[in-house]
């Protein structure tokens with residue numbers, strides 16, 4: 158079998174960790190059990206570009222149980238868990254092309270390798286597969302039924318492709334499912350970002366000033382959890398509604414140029430470029446710890462910082478110390494890449510259970526609707542979204558009320574006044 162992982166002898170450790178995550182993925186388990194019987198993905202080749210984690214491993218196993226030929230490459234050079242990659246290859250016969258810390262050339266070499274498998278379905282996290290396929294491997298497009306996208310920025314990229322009229326097949330925006338972004342982006346990013354910062358630095362959050370750039374779904378989660386750990390949280394925004402919401406949620410709101418003067422920690426979660434830029438470093442408090450949990454390595458302008466410093470050294474795993482001419486020190490975590498997936502393990506399995514249930518059901522939906530969908534970005538159909546929520550509640554042992562017939566009629570009527 159064709160694969161490229163760091164060390165195949167790590168497989169046993171990876172297998173145990175995959176099993177540990179599986180315990181907390183009951184929704185995906187139920188889908189896997191159904192897929193095993195029905196084989197809805199029989200004959201389908203899926204090339205996936207996702208974070209190679211224990212949770213992704215369980216998704217890959219589910220897709221394979223559904224009859225698909227699955228190939229996995231990494232969606233981030235720093236998020237690959239090498240033991241999981243080894244276990245997928247050795248224990249589950251799933252080809253993986255991913256090595257933790259791989260350079261840009263290897264990252265793209267691996268991406269081209271999974272495209273060479275001629276996918277019928279692409280699964281992206283950030284949009285690199287579909288973007289590369291459309292720009293460099295158009296010959297493969299006739300094989301593709303459709304794609305799925307895991308995250309906010311990938312969806313933004315594909316909507317831009319749709320708007321420019323260049324998108325050649327349908328894409329399901331898994332991120333836009335309620336059972337994805339309301340939980341994964343908020344509670345997942347909230348917890349795992351704090352986890353990544355703490356594992357990298359072992360610093361006390363209580364009593365610190367903690368700046369969150371962006372008050373979208375991820376930002377709300379990070380701000381909420383930092384506050385819960387006793388930090389004084391400042392939010393920066395460009396959207397007046399989000400800024401107002403942050404203020405009414407009890408956070409201080411100000412421009413980044415003011416926030417950097419007070420910040421002990423800064424986390425970017427905007428999906429935008431250069432949110433922390435040269436002029437921010439010039440005004441930054443000595444000792445500030447800067448990290449990103451948003452998109453790729455673009456949110457912090459590290460290139461600008463590198464041109465400003467007299468010394469750079471790695472002081473701990475995932476912590477680079479930059480010394481400026483005036484002696485101030487600035488710390489960048491995980492090379493400005495997603496701190497939650499590089500310095501920690503990403504979101505816990507309980508939230509990825511819903512995100513990846515949406516991925517599996519979306520793949521099945523693409524196959525069932527082959528030829529009937531246009532080259533557009535589609536939301537996960539509501540019935541799938543509600544099904545995931547229902548299954549999750551069931552597995553949590555939570556029951557809810559049902560509308561009575563009278564209530565249904567009342568909600569559908571317009572005649573009744575006070």
Ligand code: NAD
Pocket residue numbers: 308309310311338341342346370371372373374375376393394395396399426427428429432450451452495497498504
């Ligand atoms: P979102 O659109 O809900 O929120 C982004 C927010 O950033 C918006 O409110 C926007 O106004 C704000 N923003 C944009 N530019 C800004 C700037 N210059 N300064 C301050 N604020 C700015 O998106 P989201 O779902 O919260 O996702 C944010 C990013 O995180 C995306 O890139 C997404 O792909 C990524 N993401 C990461 C994880 C993770 O595991 N680390 C999980 C989910 C999403």
Ligand code: SAH
Pocket residue numbers: 207208209210211212213232233282283307308309310341345451452453454495498502503504505509512
């Ligand atoms: N690929 C881009 C964008 C990542 S956005 C990059 O690396 O910069 C982060 C996405 O990672 C989220 O949408 C989330 O669903 C996913 N993620 C978070 N924790 C994960 C985990 N434990 N396993 C797999 N994916 C995870």
